Amino acid sequence: MSRAWTERLSGLLAVVVLLAAWEIGCRVMAPPAYLLPSPSAVGAALIEASPRLVPSAGQTFLQAVQALLLATVVGVSAAVSASMHTTARGALRPIATLLQVTPVVAIAPLLILWVGLDRADLSVVLLAATIALFPLFSATLTGLTSADPDLERLFDLHGARPLDRLLRLRLPSSLPFMVEGLRIGAGQAIVGAVVAEFVAGTGATQGLAWRILEAGNRLRTAELLAGLAWLAMMGLMLNLVLGALESAVRRRFGLTR
Amino acid sequence: MVEKGRPIALLEGATVRFPERAVGPLDLALLPGTITALVGASGAGKSTALNLLAGLRRPDEGRAVPGARGRVSMVFQSPTLLPWADAVSNVSLPLELAGTPRTEARARAGDQLAEVGLGDRLSALPRELSGGMAMRCALARALVTRPELLLLDEPFAALDSVTRTRLIDLTCRVWARAERGLAVVLVTHDVHDAARMAHRVVILDPRGAVAADVGGAGPIGDGLPADPDQTRDAVARVAAALAATMEPAA
Structure with a gap:
């Protein structure tokens, strides 16, 4: 068996062992369901609450993707400008550093105030995009300034x-x-989409975070965990899709980094 | 063809200062149709000399007259090909950067690849080429602009001895076939390569100043290598001159 498969199987086994221990613990110690429901109860909630959770998951997913697209357009454009003009680099660097060192989630209340509670969906997208912006800007700028120095010399030589x-x-x-x-x-x-929904907290946006908040308020802990499971799956799915994209890019562009 | 004439590029007392040291003064005149090897220890300023000759940097002291813009080409230690572009796109790159129409640039690139023996690998990506083939592709990219000055920055260093010998022979043939007198500068650590390929071997001392300038057994006319005796004598001459620069002064 290849090393990659062994690693994958080990990961899967660890999850199964954890869930089994949790289930057995719940059955033996029987904690109150509002405190720690068993995995089987969470599974049941996943199915029972799916008419509410699935559309909410779809909404949060869509908002995260919109935010990611917005952050990509802004982050890549800013990185290209910074890589080409010293002035732009000088102007953007403090802003980027500020974005990096400030817990941007803290601007959620301000953003919601500015955009308006009646447009909470837009606030969610904007906050999520603001949070996703720095890694995109920073990674793209690093990439733009990391081309092979000899290729840079070649381009200099031919007056590119x-x-x-x-x-x-x-x-x-x-x-x-x-x-x-x-x-x-x-x-x-x-993360940004979830935090913005928590802060908006009015039901104006009915994404997953709002469902989680609502389930918590009603002590429906199994449904709360089912919402969390949806969030985890969403993250996993995005990660898988982008991982496949990364492999395809590396193959197509013959790059090792 | 070995020709005489005005230097294609010139260094006169050129010194380049780095934060921790200076390289130079360098004195070098490159004549058309000659192959010059630059030999010296690591850090002796061989690559700095190439950058001065290419016009990629200016000296802090002294004078440098680089090769004419657009008429200088360079081959690096590694093939340095665009990994996402096929052989013909890599070779046509300098022409396209200079504004040559794409169709014409690609046609010329195809011809140039055929000249270095890669006529059947036009659409191969760099990762599909062996080390020697990739280096021939890099050589084709350097020659496609029909330069008058070709700068070789240790391009044979990472190759096995058979591939290395073939590439040196190929470079000599290409030099001989060049329409105008092509001046070549080869930076190398290898005394044998320098003596065999160059007409003139310039040895730099550890500070980057010219320590010796001795004759090599470089090709004449048809680009064929000199006979073994001549080559052996040249290797001995160059090795002795290099050893003298490394020994402490008596």
Whole structure:
């Protein structure tokens, strides 16, 4: 059996062992269901609450994807500008550092206030995009400035125009970095969407976070955990899709990094 | 063809300062149709000399007249091909950067690849080429612009001895076939490569100044290598001159 398969099976086995221990613990110690429901109860809630959870999961997923697209457009454009102009780099660096060191989730109340509670959906997308922005900007900029130095010399030698250098060398070289940034940004976008919904907390957006909040308020802990399971699956799915994209990019562009 | 004439590129007392040290002064005049080897210890400034000759940097002191813009080409230690582009796209790159229409650039690239023996690998990606083939592709990319100055920055260092010998022979043939007198500068650590391929071997001392300038057994006319005796003598000359630069002064 290959090493990769052994690793995958070990991971799966660990999850199965954890769930089994949890189930046995719940049956033996019988904690109150509002405190710790068993995995089988969570499974049942997944099915029973699916008419509510599935549309909410769809909404949160859609908002995270919209946020990721927005962050990609803004982050990549900013990184391209920063890689081409010293002035732009000087102007963007403090903003990027600020984005990196500030817990951006803390601006959620402000964002909701500015955008308006009646447009909470937009606030969710904007906050998620703001959080996903830094990893995308940072990874793309690293990629744009990491092209092979000898290839850079070759482009210098042949008097390449900045646009040629960007399109023929730096952008293709930065693609694997960009996809890596997308993977990190995707996780962040889901966090952003959830936090914004928590802060909005009015039911104006009926995404997964709101379902989780509502289930918590009503002590329907199994449904709360079922909502969490949906969030985890969503993150996993985005990660898988972007992982496949990363492999495809590396293959197509013959890059090892 | 060995020709004489005005230097294609010139260094006169050129010194380049780095934060921790300086390289130079370098004095070098490259004549058309000659192959010059630059030999010296690591850090002696061989690559700095190439950058000065290519016009990629200016000296902090002294004078450098680089090769004419657009007429200088370079081959690096590794093939340095765009990994996502096929052989013909890699070779046509310098032409396209200079504004040659794409169709014409690709046609010329195809011809150039055929000249280095890769006529059947036009659409191969770099990862599908062996080390020697990738280096021939890099050589084709350097020659496609029909340069008057070809700078070789240790391109044979990472190759096995058979591939290395074939590539040196190929480079000599290409040099001989060049329409105008092509000047070649080969940076190398290998005394044998330098003596065999170059007409003139310039040895740099550890500070990067020219320590010796001795004759090599470089090709004449048809690009065929010199006879073994001549080569052996040249290797001995170069090795002795190099050893002298490394020994402490008596």
